[in-house]
Amino acid sequence: MKTSTPPPFDPNDPAGIDDLLSADEKAVRDSVRQLCAQRVDPYVADWFERGTIDDVRGLAKELGALGVLGMHLDGYGCAGMSATEYGLACLELEASDSGIRSLVSVQGSLAMFAIWRWGSEEQKTEWLPRMAAGEAIGCFGLTEPDIGSDPGSMRTRARRDGDDWVLDGRKMWITNGSIADVAVVWAQTDDGIRGFVVPTTTPGFSAPEIKHKQSLRASVTSELVLDAVRLPAGAVLPEVRGLKGPLSCLNEARFGIVWGALGAARSSLQAALTYAGERTQFGRPISGFQLTQAKLVDMSLEYTKGLLLALHLGRRKDAGTLRPEQVSLGKLNNVRESLEICRTSRTILGANGISLEYPVIRHMNNLESVLTYEGTVEMHTLILGQAITGQSAFR
Amino acid sequence: MNIVVCVKYVPDAQAERTFNASDNTTDRENVDGLLSELDEYAVEEALKLAEAGEGEVTVLTVGPDSAADAIKKALQMGADKGVHVNDAAIHGSDAVATSLVLAEAIKKIGSVDLVITGMASTDGTMGVVPAMLAERLGLPAVTYASELTVDGGVATIRRDGDASTQTITATLPALVSVTDQINEPRYPSFKGIMAAKKKPVDTWSLADLGVDASQVGLDAAWTRVESFAARPPRSQGQIVTDEGDGGQKLAAFLSERKFV
Ligand SMILES: Cc1cc2nc3c(=O)[nH]c(=O)nc-3n(C[C@H](O)[C@H](O)[C@H](O)COP(=O)(O)OP(=O)(O)OC[C@H]3O[C@@H](n4cnc5c(N)ncnc54)[C@H](O)[C@@H]3O)c2cc1C
Numbered sequence: 125m126k127t128s129t130p131p132p133f134d135p136n137d138p139a140g141i142d143d144l145l146s147a148d149e150k151a152v153r154d155s156v157r158q159l160c161a162q163r164v165d166p167y168v169a170d171w172f173e174r175g176t177i178d179d180v181r182g183l184a185k186e187l188g189a190l191g192v193l194g195m196h197l198d199g200y201g202c203a204g205m206s207a208t209e210y211g212l213a214c215l216e217l218e219a220s221d222s223g224i225r226s227l228v229s230v231q232g233s234l235a236m237f238a239i240w241r242w243g244s245e246e247q248k249t250e251w252l253p254r255m256a257a258g259e260a261i262g263c264f265g266l267t268e269p270d271i272g273s274d275p276g277s278m279r280t281r282a283r284r285d286g287d288d289w290v291l292d293g294r295k296m297w298i299t300n301g302s303i304a305d306v307a308v309v310w311a312q313t314d315d316g317i318r319g320f321v322v323p324t325t326t327p328g329f330s331a332p333e334i335k336h337k338q339s340l341r342a343s344v345t346s347e348l349v350l351d352a353v354r355l356p357a358g359a360v361l362p363e364v365r366g367l368k369g370p371l372s373c374l375n376e377a378r379f380g381i382v383w384g385a386l387g388a389a390r391s392s393l394q395a396a397l398t399y400a401g402e403r404t405q406f407g408r409p410i411s412g413f414q415l416t417q418a419k420l421v422d423m424s425l426e427y428t429k430g431l432l433l434a435l436h437l438g439r440r441k442d443a444g445t446l447r448p449e450q451v452s453l454g455k456l457n458n459v460r461e462s463l464e465i466c467r468t469s470r471t472i473l474g475a476n477g478i479s480l481e482y483p484v485i486r487h488m489n490n491l492e493s494v495l496t497y498e499g500t501v502e503m504h505t506l507i508l509g510q511a512i513t514g515q516s517a518f519r
Numbered sequence: 520m521n522i523v524v525c526v527k528y529v530p531d532a533q534a535e536r537t538f539n540a541s542d543n544t545t546d547r548e549n550v551d552g553l554l555s556e557l558d559e560y561a562v563e564e565a566l567k568l569a570e571a572g573e574g575e576v577t578v579l580t581v582g583p584d585s586a587a588d589a590i591k592k593a594l595q596m597g598a599d600k601g602v603h604v605n606d607a608a609i610h611g612s613d614a615v616a617t618s619l620v621l622a623e624a625i626k627k628i629g630s631v632d633l634v635i636t637g638m639a640s641t642d643g644t645m646g647v648v649p650a651m652l653a654e655r656l657g658l659p660a661v662t663y664a665s666e667l668t669v670d671g672g673v674a675t676i677r678r679d680g681d682a683s684t685q686t687i688t689a690t691l692p693a694l695v696s697v698t699d700q701i702n703e704p705r706y707p708s709f710k711g712i713m714a715a716k717k718k719p720v721d722t723w724s725l726a727d728l729g730v731d732a733s734q735v736g737l738d739a740a741w742t743r744v745e746s747f748a749a750r751p752p753r754s755q756g757q758i759v760t761d762e763g764d765g766g767q768k769l770a771a772f773l774s775e776r777k778f779v
Contacts, residue, residue, distance in 0.1 A: 131549065132535055147588065151595055151712050158706040191709025203709035 136394065139428045144435055145212075152209045156216040159190055164220040169480045171342040175335070177223070180303055180344070181261070184227070188258025192217075192228055194236040196376075200252035202236070207446075208438035211383035215434075218387030222490035223343030225384045230299045231255060233377035235262025238308045238319055241372060242364040247321050251306055263304035263331075265295035265348045266370050273503050275310070275317075276367055280350060282311040282320060282360075289360060291320060291328075291353040297497070301331040301346025308361075309350065310370050319361035319369050328353040340493040375448050378498045379441060382454035383434045385494055386427060388487035389462035393423050395484050396469035399476070410472070419468050426461040434458060449511040456504035463491040520574040520632045520669070520691075522565045523625055525652070526558040526593055528586035529642040536642070542737055543744040544611045545642055547583055554589040557637035559704035560697050562593045564667055565635050567702065575599045577628055581609060581620050587720070594715035595707035601720035602628060608725055611737025614643070618651035620735060623728040625656060633674065634694040638663055649696035659689035665700040 134140070142150075163186055171177050187193055191203035196210040205213075210232075218225035236255050239247050254260035271278050280293025291311055301307070307322045307329070322329060328351040333344060361369065397420060400411035410416050437454045440446040466488035470477035478485050495501060510516045530536045530550040537546045554562075565576045578593040580586050581604040590601035604624050612620070625631055634656070639646035653660030664676035674693045678685045679700065689695075707715070725732055733739060759768045773779045 147591065148712055148716070151592070151707055152709065155706040155708065155712070189708060190706075195709055204713065205709055209709075 135397065135424075136390075138424050139432075141428065141431055141435065149206075149209055149212055152205065153212045153216055155190060156192065156213045157219075159186060160216055160220040160224070164224055168221045168224070168342055169483070169486065172221070172223070172486050173341070173480055175337070175341045177227075177342050177344070180227070181258075183224075184231075184258035184261055186258070187228060188256060191256075192232070193258055194232040194240070194252065194256045196232070197236060197240045197252075197256075200240070200248055201256040202240075202252065203256075206438075207379065207441035208435065210380060211434055211438045214380040214384035215387040215390070218384035219391045220387075221342050221486065222384065222388055222494055223340050225380070225387070226299050226340060226343045229377045229380050229384070230264055231262050233380055234264035234373045235300075235304075235306065235308050237376045238264065238361065238369070238373045239321060242319060242361040242369055243321065244358065244362050246358060247361070251321065255306075260305040261300055261303050263298050263300040263307045263346070263348075264370075264373065265298050265301075265307055265309040266374075267295060267297050269294055269296045269347075273500060275370060278310065278312060278317070280309065280311040282313045282318060284314075285354070287357040289320065289355045289357070291322070291350045291355065293350050295348035295350070297334065298331070298346050298348050300344055301348055302333045303344050304331065307331075307348060308373075309348065316366045317369065318365060320355060320359050321361065322350075322353060322355060322359065326353050326355065339489045341489075371448075374498055375451055378451045378455045379437065379446075381494060381498055382437060382451065382458050385459040385462035385491060386430050386434060388491055388494075389423075389427050389430070389465040392466040392469035392484045392487045393420075393427060395482050396420065396423070396472040399473050399482070403474075416472060419472060423465045423468055426465060430458045430461055449507060452499065452504040452507040455499060456501060456508065459491060459495050460501060463488065463495055466491055520568065520572060521577070521628075521630055522569060522574055522633045522635060523577045523579050523628060523631050524558070524561050524565045524593065524598065525621055525634065525636045525648075526562065526578050526580050526589050527555045527637075527640045527642075528552050528580060528582045528589035529555040529640055532556075532641055538744065538747050542611060543747060544737065547585065552585055552588060554592040555637060555641045557639060557641055557699060558589075559596075559637075560699055560701050561635045561637045562596055562598060563702045563704040564695075564697050565633075566597045566705070568633070568667075568669055569599075570597075577602060579621065579624055579628070580604070581612075581617055581624070583610070590720055591715060592707070594718045594720075595711045596705055597707075597711055598718075600718055603720060603722045604724075604728065605722055606725040606732075606735075608732035608736050611740060612735045613740040613742050614645055614647045614651060615741055616735040616739055618648050618655055620725070620728065620730060621648070621652050622655035623730050624723065625652075627723070627728060632691045633669065634658065634692075636694070636696045638696050638698050646696075649694060653694040656692075656694070659693045660696075661687050661689045661693060662696040664695050664697045667695055667697065667701065 192213055194202040195205045196207055198204045214225050239251055255262055266275050268278055282289045282291045304324050309320045309322050330349045331346045333346050400416050401409055403410045433454055469484045470488055506518055531553050534550050539546050569576045576598040577600050578590050578598045579602045580589050604620055636649045649662055650660050661676045663678050665679045666677035668675050672691050673688050675688045
């Protein structure tokens with residue numbers, strides 16, 4: 125048994141999980157943190173308040189120069205990093221704001237992944253290098269006004285006209301829609317669901333922005349209107365048919381959310397911890413009260429467990445052994461617990477907890493979206509329920 | 520142009536820094552370390568010069584095993600190769616001995632046009648190594664550069680003083696130390712992090728440099744830390760209550776302490 129003195133206790137990493145990361149993984153994390161500290165943190169509360177991201181294209185290019193966009197993909201200008209490194213990047217991005225992480229998730233895991241995994245060589249060479257560099261922004265259209273959790277029933281249709289395809293329909297709640305250069309759109313065909321790579325300058329395509337959101341305000345969310353959008357034969361993603369196409373992409377993005385949500389939790393928890401140490405009531409710092417300590421400790425526990433789970437799933441993904449049900453498990457647990465951490469942190473800040481002067485209410489509101497998109501709590505519960513019992517309860 | 524950047528691996532200033540109880544030297548093993556922030560400016564300046572023309576950047580460090588992390592960070596930022604002088608006998612060396620080891624390493628690297636250093640380390644903060652190193656190498660030293668240009672075999676720096684701003688030139692080869700005003704150091708891109716894995720790092724011992732162990736280390740040091748004590752916790756400040764005479768009270772407080 126070793127009797128040497130252990131290293132000092134780190135309140136931000138109570139279990140010492142940092143030990144499980146390699147030097148390169150920490151370097152990735154540090155670089156993303158540094159970009160966010162310079163380029164996002166000073167401005168994001170204001171963006172949230174105004175419901176916009178200033179110079180989003182400039183930001184995308186800086187994210188591209190760092191290598192974040194499509195970072196876990198190989199070739200075509202992508203950085204070729206590990207899944208765990210991608211997860212760590214998502215965590216740092218979302219510690220700044222879920223909206224920024226959403227921009228990156230949709231770009232890399234949804235739009236780029238769809239083209240990288242299921243696209244033709246021409247589609248890959250045309251789009252991926254520019255998207256990796258942040259020069260072209262992508263969006264991913266699956267959800268419709270009347271279709272959310274049950275995408276198999278989608279109404280958007282693509283029909284053949286000679287060699288061409290003609291798309292008609294509407295997509296709803298599409299992240300990056302109004303700023304996108306390219307949309308990956310899923311539609312019903314005579315041959316099942318297929319994906320299309322749609323340049324947003326194509327006649328008949330428009331993407332009005334959705335206003336009045338109270339969540340994910342530092343993120344562009346749009347409707348996609350497809351009005352007889354005519355595309356050449358080469359616009360269809362050739363390598364996939366059926367729901368497997370979009371679901372494979374969602375699986376990538378969900379993996380990032382398993383990590384990302386923890387970033388929002390960490391930021392809120394740190395704000396609460398600092399605040400509790402500085403705020404005095406009844407003659408002492410509120411961190412000295414048992415009720416506050418119980419909150420802080422419970423939050424630390426859930427954060428630590430969530431991080432261990434994320435790391436474990438990351439290692440499995442890097443080893444090629446990660447199953448979609450396990451991604452559901454991570455998404456369900458980590459978003460739910462992170463939202464709980466944000467809500468509890470909010471109570472510790474009292475009235476200040478509802479102010480954008482602190483990051484907490486912003487994270488809390490953001491996670492309401494994260495709880496719903498990429499599969500709601502109910503969907504992931506049903507997925508796991510089926511995996512555990514062998515019985516489907518979807519319909 | 521061949522540029523050598525001297526960098527130091529230092530205990531993280533954010534962490535709790537301590538001394539070794541046995542010999543009063545800085546504890547470099549049990550505290551997380553990093554590339555001294557002040558040296559990042561030196562690396563950045565070297566990279567900018569190399570990118571602007573033809574050039575190769577070698578990062579040089581003297582330190583224990585863990586100091587390899589400082590080289591790695593510089594390689595991730597974009598330096599081409601690393602040299603790590605690592606020898607147990609170096610432990611406890613002062614600035615005089617450190618400059619000796621650095622000088623011999625730079626001679627061994629050979630045909631160096633420019634040596635760039637930070638203005639001081641963030642742990643010792645003595646700031647004397649650049650001048651000592653230049654002396655040992657017989658190079659002109661232009662120190663505390665807040666701006667650097669190299670043109671036609673001449674390095675020109677701007678040094679910002681309290682009373683004046685000086686423009687100083689030196690013919691190459693030369694040594695330049697840079698301040699934290701000179702640039703905004705880049706952070707490693709993912710491509711840089713990946714590329715650094717394949718960049719060469721040479722590890723040299725004192726024997727490789729022809730330096731005798733008796734010239735370095737704690738026993739050869741001209742100075743040593745006799746004792747150390749933690750700074751006492753800050754005492755409660757004095758609150759001046761303004762009863763219409765707040766200004767006078769503040770002035771009296773300051774003049775009592777000879778601040779005004
Ligand atoms: C900010 C934001 C950004 C988004 N970005 C994108 C994007 O980029 N691309 C994209 O395609 N989509 C995007 N979405 C849409 C998101 O994926 C959907 O909102 C989500 O899939 C849920 O669909 P819905 O909102 O239609 O809810 P519904 O599917 O109508 O569900 C409503 C409620 O019913 C529950 N429910 C449904 N079926 C069952 C059942 N069988 N059993 C039990 N409960 C059930 C749900 O869990 C939920 O609680 C985004 C959403 C938001 C809020």
